[in-house]
Structures are given as C-alpha cells and as structure tokens.
Amino acid sequence: MDIHTRIAQRLRELRDARGYSLEALAERSGVSRSNISLIERGQSSPTAAVLDKLAIGLGVALASFFDDGTPATEPPSPFIRAGDQPLWQDPASGYVRRRLSPPAPSPLQLVEVVFPAGQRVALDSAVHDADIHQQVWLIEGAMELTVGASTWQLQAGDCLAMRLSQPIVFHNPTRQDARYLVALATLPFQPTRRTP
Numbered sequence: 001m002d003i004h005t006r007i008a009q010r011l012r013e014l015r016d017a018r019g020y021s022l023e024a025l026a027e028r029s030g031v032s033r034s035n036i037s038l039i040e041r042g043q044s045s046p047t048a049a050v051l052d053k054l055a056i057g058l059g060v061a062l063a064s065f066f067d068d069g070t071p072a073t074e075p076p077s078p079f080i081r082a083g084d085q086p087l088w089q090d091p092a093s094g095y096v097r098r099r100l101s102p103p104a105p106s107p108l109q110l111v112e113v114v115f116p117a118g119q120r121v122a123l124d125s126a127v128h129d130a131d132i133h134q135q136v137w138l139i140e141g142a143m144e145l146t147v148g149a150s151t152w153q154l155q156a157g158d159c160l161a162m163r164l165s166q167p168i169v170f171h172n173p174t175r176q177d178a179r180y181l182v183a184l185a186t187l188p189f190q191p192t193r194r195t196p
Helices: 003-018 022-029 033-040 048-058 062-066
Strands: 087-089 096-099 108-115 120-123 132-140 142-147 150-155 159-163 168-171 178-186
Touching (some): 003 087, 022 033, 033 048, 048 062, 062 096, 132 142, 132 150, 142 159, 142 178
Antiparallel strands (some): 087 096, 096 108, 120 168, 132 159, 142 150, 142 168
C-alpha cells in the first residue's frame, strides 16, 4: 500500500473509531473540514504540521498515521524487512521518516528520520488524551530540539527523552543532513469522560 493511501486510510479509521464527524475533527484539530476530506480521499499530501494537528485532535501520536493496514484475515507480522519499511517525506521540510517497527501491535514504535540541513519543523505535540513518551537518539549530524521552554543541542550519540505534552521544535542548524532514531511508547487511547 502506498504511503499516502495508508495515511488516508488511517485518518478515516482513527476518526471513525472515535465517532468524530469531519466537522468535529476540524473543530478539535484546527484543520479545515475540506482539508481533512481531501487527505482522507488521498487528494492532498499533508505536511508534518498538519498531521500533528490531526493527531492532537484525535488524541494519538503522529506515528499512528503510519501504522500498517494489515488485512484482518492475516495476523500482523512481528517481522518487517528493510525494503518493506514505509517511507514518508514531509512536503514542507523534506525530512524523510522511515517506520522501522513491524506491523504486530506493540506499545513501542521505532522510527528513523533523515532531517535536511537548515530545516525546522514546529509541532504542537500536546496530545491530551494519551500518555506518549518519546526518545530521540542522534546517529549522525547535529540537531537542536526545543521542548516547551527548554532547548537542547544534540550531537551524534546524544539522546533526549520527552513526553509529548508540549510544543516541540526540530531544527537542523548545520549544512549537512542529520539522522536520528525515535522511540515512541504509547499507552492505549482512553476517551475523555465528560460529566453532565
């Protein structure tokens, strides 16, 4: 399955699972109803910033949009070959995301990112309906990560842990691409209970 089709399918699945109409998700995410509709029909390639807003509106990690749509007739595999790991490129910054984790369900997801020189991506990352923890381990290059009010300068080999409950800015201030591993651990989604 093509990555844009996967994103479209996952967005519909996540929205349907929560019982949100297009209007409800637009209100929760700040992404227009028409844009959500175009993404779900595979007619628009969303940026990382748009996917982040949708993830917040749905109460999931951004990584949820890249989960495998394995047919229900087959059990999800605990193994994935390098050539089958889905790649996605952010249309705005050009960063390339590779999902390393196999399709089998797990509370842990691994992602490899190649982040272009001089680029910056700002994510709200305030997922209020889920407890999501992330660690970034820099393999090559240098990155500047701003998590809430704190800024961290990462060099090759450095690792930074964070909870996705505040804005995060990824910035590569250098003239060469950076490569890093992201490990995400997520507790199951639990809808917020509203009292009358």
